[in-house]
Amino acid sequence: MQDQWSEVDKNQHGIPRVSGGTADKSEQARVKEQKQIEQYQRLEADVILRIKSKDYSNDTFQATSQLLSQNPEYYTIWNHRRRLLQDVFAKERDRKEDADAADTEAAEREGLTSPQREISLLVKEDLHFLVPLLRQYPKCYWIWNHRSWLLGTATRLLPSHTATELWQGELGLVSKMLSLDSRNFHGWGYRREVVKEIERMSTSSMVEKEFSYTTKMVQSNLSNFSAWHYRSQLIPHLLAERQADCDARKNFLDGEFELITKALYTDPYDQSLWFYHHYLMSTLDPTNSQAPAILDPCTDAERSYYYEQELENVRDMLDGAEDCKYIYQSLLELSQQLRQLDAGNQAVIKGELTAWLSQLLKIDSLRQGRWRDLELKLKL
């Protein structure tokens, strides 16, 4: 799947060009398209008329469902749908507990008043409506937004046990979405939101659970870039929560290095793995303010130790992968860090740096300008 960043950049992807464009459409296709347009415009006009006359009925609600199923990008219709729901919820809340004993009883069983039960049913119904749409249009901002609005509204209007249950259900949904496309950034954003809400409502942390989730994700597929990213984000919180002392932190870092180095030996061409390796290295770099330290405190001696250890590991990866640019990049990065720390260190000699750089100039010629700049910086 491709990356579709803005609202527009999605319908337009990967559709093969037909020469001649519309001119070549058969008469039959043209007539069919005209009919589709007319049908769509009728539906649209109907929805807009109903909204204008403040007809917040179930029929209007169903008409918005129909229109949004045909065009989930039509953000104004999502807004109308929310206004309609707000109206219905407000009426429910104003409603006197009604006489229907069966309703009241059913609500009581769930610890709700009968208006609350009605609201929770409507929310659930709408969440349900969104599932097939999300499957079909997983990158549509507006569907995710609407989902998030429904949950937020439920949190405001319903008792916390009901709201928590709804948020818990979302965790399942988003896990499923991420198993279908592990790079969907809408999905990951939604997951962060869901976790934050569950944590807030239950006043207990989910860091350990989420960390295990990333372990599971990368174990099932090492090349899971976004899962590695999420893991890197969780680590500072995880260590703080475990109240990890010096030794625990060192053990943790060793474990992570072992995990990633093993994976890299298997596939040194995998960018996701290098991403995580790069992350672990950057936690040792005090000048990188965006990478909180894992070791705390972290002495220069420890830094040197890890730089030297990784230099040795990464050097070994060259065997059989002499054309792998990531290895040379990592070696140069590690050497730079080591030389900054300890100018006289003999773990890397100048001749090696020159050789690695000339390899990069050769196999990574797209980025010649970058490697020339590095050459100047390293004063080779």
Added chain:
Amino acid sequence: MSLAAGPGRGGGGGAQGQLPDEMKVVVEKHVAYIQSLDTRREELEYHLTEHLRISGIYWGLTALHLLGHPDALPRDGVLDFLFSCLHADGGFGAAPGHDPHMLYTVSSVQILAMVDGFDELEKRMKDGKLKVAKYIAGLQQPNGTFAGDEWGETDTRFLYCALNALSLLGFLPSQQADQPPLIDVPAATAYVKACQNFDGGFGTEPGAESHSGQVFTCCGALSITGELDSYLGEEGKDRLGAWLSERQLPSGGLNGRPEKLVDVCYSWWVMSSMAMIGRLHWIDKAKLTAFILQCQDPEEGGFADRPGDMVDVFHTVFGLAGLSLLGHPGLVEVDPA
């Protein structure tokens, strides 16, 4: 994106005389393609994309400016349509009857700046510029970021949009030093900085993975507030530049994130960010130029996301802007921020 003023490369295809055919931008065909966009009412797609109309006009108009044919869409018609999307609260919707939203408000402000139309805005709405500025400012959240509309979705795209539009309107606090500030700039920039990752890139919110689109909006935001250089420093620029340069794949095209497909629109997000931090020479410009040109439809005009795909106006403007930034002959110069 705005057009750089002053001399330099002029528009029109004349300057391309020496180039082989496959390296030529088919200027006249792109112009005709953009002019045809509003006449495609017999296509379902035209109706299904109404929620983008005003942005579509902005992209088309920008493309025409880049092609050296700024008058190919009638100014009066554009302004009439634009004002038919204006709401009493100062926000613009995507089309008449569509709700106001940050994205379409910014597109509208960009169009007004491009066609020199702010006076018309004042004529149509009393204190129109201030009202639009207040609509945008009203979307700032307590944590500094901006929502897209009253429903509250936030994203660093909206933050950049807000700063960009306010600066075009002349309503940034720095431009109105004697007035109480409309927005909290330090809170906005603090939020942008919180979106940066260890790899030098930026995400859509704190904790999100780096993404070229978001790198562009975050660098653009910091560039508008004048903090980009001091915040990143040389180390930071090297780190971000390295991440951005890795977006180029062997085809010459650029992708949006690691392990994703190349796409013409990223030519713009990635390249303009690299230009802002002085690292544009870290990718192979000749190969990128060739890739973008392969996405051009030489028969019917327009650019697609990838070679051989259907063209659209979104990829057309970003393809042209990319080529302009690469210094391709025959196009008007563009300003990266």
